[in-house]
Amino acid sequence: MTMTPRLxxxxxxAHVTSSVGWLGAVVAYLALAVAAMTxxxxxxxxxxxxxxxxxxxxxxxxxxxxxLLIGIVQSLSTPWGLxxxxxxxxxxxxxxxxxxxxxxxxxxxxxxxxxxAETDSANLGGLRGELLHAGGGLLVLLxxxxxxxxxxxxxxxxxxxxxxxxxxxxxx
Amino acid sequence: xADSPPYPGRPRWVKVFGIMALVLILLxxxxxxxxxxxxxxxxxxxxxxxxxxxxPIEHGVQQP
Numbered sequence: 001m002t003m004t005p006r007l008x009x010x011x012x013x014a015h016v017t018s019s020v021g022w023l024g025a026v027v028a029y030l031a032l033a034v035a036a037m038t039x040x041x042x043x044x045x046x047x048x049x050x051x052x053x054x055x056x057x058x059x060x061x062x063x064x065x066x067x068l069l070i071g072i073v074q075s076l077s078t079p080w081g082l083x084x085x086x087x088x089x090x091x092x093x094x095x096x097x098x099x100x101x102x103x104x105x106x107x108x109x110x111x112x113x114x115x116x117a118e119t120d121s122a123n124l125g126g127l128r129g130e131l132l133h134a135g136g137g138l139l140v141l142l143x144x145x146x147x148x149x150x151x152x153x154x155x156x157x158x159x160x161x162x163x164x165x166x167x168x169x170x171x172x
Numbered sequence: 173x174a175d176s177p178p179y180p181g182r183p184r185w186v187k188v189f190g191i192m193a194l195v196l197i198l199l200x201x202x203x204x205x206x207x208x209x210x211x212x213x214x215x216x217x218x219x220x221x222x223x224x225x226x227x228p229i230e231h232g233v234q235q236p
Binding site for chain 1: 176177179180182183185186189
């Protein structure tokens, strides 16, 4: 799959925007979770849970899916490939893992947000779990961002073979 | 046609990364086994479908 330089740059911009946006949204989510955990104000805790649910479903999940899909399209349209370099492969695995955990976890967030909306009690469980999920997600996203910037060397056996095949074809 | 040069092997950072990931997964597994109520399927699927009970958009409507 090949792209024109202009289209490639557009896809790269979309990938960076969605990935960095995802990271920023997780930081905002973490701030809400910390506020809900430390606040003694019932209204604050309820508002935080509702905001966490909305942020999760309408910002974090779409950005995660966009980042994953655009990243796959982008890698397949450049010489980096999807399985040729370890840094791309590790990024893919981490992004898939984070997206699966996110989508599996969001119904739990909705559950607690529902309790927060229906009851007067600020004594909600699950906040420690929110810190764990959001903190873990943030760590994974920081690792993927670092990999994208540094692009550490290292080819997979598949990438090594493909590179040699291409050299053989271009130098008969 | 020349033979393919031997594969130089995995770089060190991949090995270190793999070991760290394995340790984290094991640690998480041990934590889950020690206290399953903290996390896991029971928490993610509490008595049926927690997400379906209260759709996201309706919370704002229910609130005064």
